[in-house]
Structure formats: C-alpha cells, structure tokens
Amino acid sequence: MTLTHAEYSQIGAKISPNGQAFIDGAFCDAADGTTFETTNPATGDVLARVAHCKAADVDRAVKAARRVFNDGTWSRAEPEHRKEVLLKVAALVREHAHELAVLESLDTGKTINDCMDEIGGDVPNFFQWYGELADKTFGKIAPTGPGALALITKEPAGIAGAVLPWNFPLVMAAWKIAPSLAVGCSAIIKPAEQTPLSVIRLAELMQEAGVPDGVINILPGYGETAGQAIGLHNDIDTVSFTGSTEVGRMFMRYSGDSNLKGVGLEMGGKSPFIVLDDAVLDDDLIEHAAMSAFWNGGQNCSANMRQLVAAPLVEEFTGRIIERVKAFKLGDPLDPATDIGSMITKDHKSMVMEYIQSGVDEGAKMVTGGGSDLPGYFIEPTVFQNVTPSMKIAREEIFGPVLGIMPFETAEQALAVASDTEYGLHASVFTQDIDKAIHMARALPCGTVSVNGFSEGDIKTPFGGYKQSGSLARDNGTEALEQYLQTKTIWIQTKPG
Numbered sequence: 001m002t003l004t005h006a007e008y009s010q011i012g013a014k015i016s017p018n019g020q021a022f023i024d025g026a027f028c029d030a031a032d033g034t035t036f037e038t039t040n041p042a043t044g045d046v047l048a049r050v051a052h053c054k055a056a057d058v059d060r061a062v063k064a065a066r067r068v069f070n071d072g073t074w075s076r077a078e079p080e081h082r083k084e085v086l087l088k089v090a091a092l093v094r095e096h097a098h099e100l101a102v103l104e105s106l107d108t109g110k111t112i113n114d115c116m117d118e119i120g121g122d123v124p125n126f127f128q129w130y131g132e133l134a135d136k137t138f139g140k141i142a143p144t145g146p147g148a149l150a151l152i153t154k155e156p157a158g159i160a161g162a163v164l165p166w167n168f169p170l171v172m173a174a175w176k177i178a179p180s181l182a183v184g185c186s187a188i189i190k191p192a193e194q195t196p197l198s199v200i201r202l203a204e205l206m207q208e209a210g211v212p213d214g215v216i217n218i219l220p221g222y223g224e225t226a227g228q229a230i231g232l233h234n235d236i237d238t239v240s241f242t243g244s245t246e247v248g249r250m251f252m253r254y255s256g257d258s259n260l261k262g263v264g265l266e267m268g269g270k271s272p273f274i275v276l277d278d279a280v281l282d283d284d285l286i287e288h289a290a291m292s293a294f295w296n297g298g299q300n301c302s303a304n305m306r307q308l309v310a311a312p313l314v315e316e317f318t319g320r321i322i323e324r325v326k327a328f329k330l331g332d333p334l335d336p337a338t339d340i341g342s343m344i345t346k347d348h349k350s351m352v353m354e355y356i357q358s359g360v361d362e363g364a365k366m367v368t369g370g371g372s373d374l375p376g377y378f379i380e381p382t383v384f385q386n387v388t389p390s391m392k393i394a395r396e397e398i399f400g401p402v403l404g405i406m407p408f409e410t411a412e413q414a415l416a417v418a419s420d421t422e423y424g425l426h427a428s429v430f431t432q433d434i435d436k437a438i439h440m441a442r443a444l445p446c447g448t449v450s451v452n453g454f455s456e457g458d459i460k461t462p463f464g465g466y467k468q469s470g471s472l473a474r475d476n477g478t479e480a481l482e483q484y485l486q487t488k489t490i491w492i493q494t495k496p497g
C-alpha cells in the first residue's frame with residue numbers, strides 16, 4: 001500500500017538504524033572496533049555509524065558458517081524445512097516493507113516508489129520462489145548397462161560469499177541469499193559501504209524466521225578490506241559478485257591466488273535501445289525509452305543509454321523524448337510524487353557530470369538536463385543528440401541519468417554499432433516485424449534481449465552478461481542455483497539379480 005509523503009517521512013523519523021555486523025546469529029562490532037559513516041545522499045545527513053569489518057571478522061564469520069554447514073542443521077535439513085523458513089522470511093519482509101523501503105530510500109537516495117516496488121514485491125518474491133524450489137531441485141540418473149546405477153547428485157557448494165553493489169542493495173542481497181540458502185549453503189554477505197543498512201536489518205528478520213546461527217552473516221566494510229578478505233578466503237567455496245568490471249576482474253584473481261573458489265560475476269553494461277524504421281512511435285515506446293535510461297537515475301547496469309533510432313524517425317523520437325523527460329520530477333526521494341532521486345554520492349555525481357561535459361566537448365548536442373541546483377547529489381535527466389559511436393559517452397558506462405540518441409540508416413548498421421562494445425548485458429529492440437525482431441535478438445551478443453518493451457525479465461529468467469559484463473554464471477531463474485551447487489557422480493556397481 002502506498003503511503004503519503006508525510007507518512008513515509010514519519011516512518012523515517014522514527015527509524016534508528018543498526019550499523020553493526022551480524023555474525024553467528026548476533027549483532028556485533030568489528031573486532032578492532034572501527035566504524036565508518038553511512039549518509040543520506042539526498043541530504044548529506046549521517047544515518048548511522050557502521051562496523052568496519054576486516055579480515056579477522058570475515059574469518060570469524062567463515063568459521064561459524066563452516067561449523068553450521070558441517071553440523072548439517074541447515075545444509076542437511078529436510079528441504080521442506082528450508083522452504084518453510086524462506087517462506088517465513090518472505091512474509092516478514094512483506095510485513096516490514098514500509099520500514100525497509102524507507103530505510104533503503106534514506107540510505108540510497110532512491111525514490112520511495114522504486115523502493116516499495118522492490119521491497120514490497122521483488123525481494124520477498126525471491127525468497128518465496130527459491131524457498132519453493134528447495135524441495136523441487138533434483139539430480140539425475142544417467143543411462144547405464146545392467147551392471148551399474150549412475151546417480152548425478154547435487155550438493156550445496158558450502159560457504160557462499162556475496163559482494164554487493166549499492167544500486168539495488170536489498171534486491172541484490174535477495175538475488176544471492178535466496179538461492180544459496182535454498183540449496184543449503186551458509187552465506188557471508190558484504191553490502192556496499194554506501195548502503196549497508198537494509199541488508200543488516202534483513203539479517204534480523206531472517207533470524208526471526210528461523211535461519212540458524214551462522215547460516216547468514218552480514219559483514220559491512222570496504223571493498224579493499226571485507227571484500228578482498230572474502231575473495232581471498234581459503235574456506236569460502238564460491239563467491240557471487242555484482243559491481244564494476246574492474247572489481248570483477250579482481251575476484252577472478254583472488255580466486256586464483258587462494259583456493260580456486262567458484263566466481264560468479266554480474267558487471268557493467270552499455271546497453272542499446274534500437275528503434276527500427278517500422279516501429280510505431282507511440283506513448284508506450286517513448287515510456288520504455290525514457291524508463292530504460294532513467295529508471296533508478298540511470299544507476300543501473302542494464303540502463304539503455306545508447307538509443308539507436310532509424311534516421312526517418314529520429315526527429316520525432318527526439319522531440320517526444322525531450323517532452324517526456326521534462327515531465328520527470330526530481331526531489332525528496334521519500335515523496336511518492338518524485339520520479340528521480342539522488343545520485344549515490346558526491347563523487348559519483350562528479351563522475352557523471354564529467355561524462356556530461358565530455359559529451360558537450362566531443363560535439364554531441366545536449367537538448368535537455370545537464371545538472372541540478374538542488375542540495376544533495378541530484379542530476380536532471382539529460383538527453384544528447386548527434387551522439388557518434390566513438391564518443392566517450394557512447395563507449396563507457398556512465399551509471400547516471402544520461403540518454404544519447406544515435407541515428408542509423410540500416411538495421412545491419414544498428415546491429416554493428418550496438419555490438420561494438422566490450423559489454424554484453426542487455427539490449428532492447430522495437431519493430432513490428434517478427435522476423436526482424438528474431439534476427440536482431442539472435443544476433444545481439446548479450447545476456448538479455450527485450451523486444452517491444454524494456455525489461456530485464458523476471459525472477460524466472462536468468463540474468464547475466466556476455467563478454468565483460470559477466471562470467472558464465474547467471475543470477476535468477478533455476479540457473480542461479482548452479483552458482484551454489486556442486487555436482488557429484490555416484491557410480492554404483494550392481495550385480496545382475
């Protein structure tokens with residue numbers, strides 16, 4: 001249920017966030033007692049001091065996670081029991097959705113509407129869906145002659161690490177925690193330093209739901225401290241990471257330098273939104289174009305920043321996009337009337353502003369947006385036309401509210417420009433011709449292609465990237481379970497009866 005601005009503000013005023021780590025079923029400080037601040041990016045106010053976990057804390061959490069994994073309380077529990085507990089987590093998140101959504105909005109600067117969609121919907125749905133899978137995930141029996149029975153069984157990988165980004169804190173936590181716990185792993189979670197609060201609160205709800213001590217551990221800290229310690233730990237069996245390609249590479253190295261743990265990576269993107277010449281420029285298409293670039297203030301790995309539009313349509317498309325974008329309202333993220341909240345930090349705002357300046361310097365034409373006078377780290381949704389494929393804003397991930405329009409002559413030219421990137425996460429294609437749609441969808445080198453609508457898919461469909469957007473691992477769908485499972489063959493020699 002949507003509340004009013006005043007009601008969300010009242011909830012916010014009452015929240016007193018906990019910044020402690022959660023290790024072995026108890027809240028605690030970092031072993032060395034150090035803390036860091038987390039702030040509200042829309043106001044600059046300090047929200048809480050947060051435990052700064054380091055290698056010693058990670059090690060303590062891993063020992064607890066290993067103890068409980070080995071004693072089987074969770075890893076060998078009846079699958080129906082794990083299901084029941086994860087369904088309870090889902091129910092508790094729904095029950096506390098308003099409080100969690102306000103906490104998320106305060107810590108991230110995301111709009112309350114987005115936070116409610118995520119925490120009232122996506123997050124509990126993940127716990128429910130993977131909870132339901134706990135007693136429906138089977139191995140296989142391979143065909144053999146009469147002298148053997150060959151069982152291909154699935155076992156939990158062991159201890160799963162997860163290092164999370166700041167753009168969807170609780171959604172990303174659910175993406176990693178729900179499938180790993182459903183199959184019986186214990187989890188070590190590091191939220192991003194900018195956005196630890198909702199994930200810490202989730203731990204409390206998970207304990208209330210009946211997740212045993214040691215199965216879920218939350219270690220706030222910096223990448224260079226807690227993140228690196230997770231990557232290098234010799235007793236973590238698999239790690240799932242979402243964030244920048246640069247740090248994703250480090251997790252590959254950490255694995256090579258330690259115990260060769262499994263590494264699942266979901267990283268950046270530079271996704272195209274392609275409007276072929278037969279597409280109908282109706283309100284629906286324009287809404288998808290605008291949301292694909294500006295949802296979450298463009299702080300989204302699948303943001304369709306590069307908008308490739310067939311030359312005959314480009315003038316009308318540009319006019320209608322400008323009109324739509326000017327209607328977006330920037331402002332207090334807790335106001336349900338706000339469409340775009342704050343950038344995550346001052347530094348991030350500066351980086352996005354540098355990209356905007358580079359677009360101007362390289363000759364693209366800025367037709368709307370370009371900054372903001374609001375206090376906090378706001379940037380107006382910004383649209384460039386006459387963007388060319390070699391420009392910095394067309395090649396590098398901006399992670400902010402910037403949309404670039406690039407005209408093209410033929411579908412094959414659009415395909416070539418769309419594919420000419422080191423990334424391969426997502427693409428959207430608009431056309432009335434099913435054959436063209438299928439051709440483009442098959443040819444685009446990326447993990448998700450969305451036709452006649454911008455979508456990342458849903459809980460049932462795998463999400464991840466080709467090229468430098470990801471490793472072979474996928475989040476979501478039944479595919480996500482593979483990140484947290486081992487496959488064992490049991491070959492039983494039999495005697496003819």
Ligand code: NDP
Nearest residue numbers: 164165192193222223224227228243244247267268301399
């Ligand atoms: P990072 O990749 O730096 O951060 C993601 C996570 O990795 C955070 O938890 C971070 O910790 C951790 N981390 C950082 N450095 C290390 C390290 N040396 N070893 C282990 N873990 C580490 O992303 P940023 O937050 O710096 O954002 C930079 C850019 O990355 C963005 O502008 C965007 O382009 C991209 N990005 C992509 C995301 C996606 O969804 N694919 C999400 C976020 C960012 P901490 O933050 O606590 O220091």
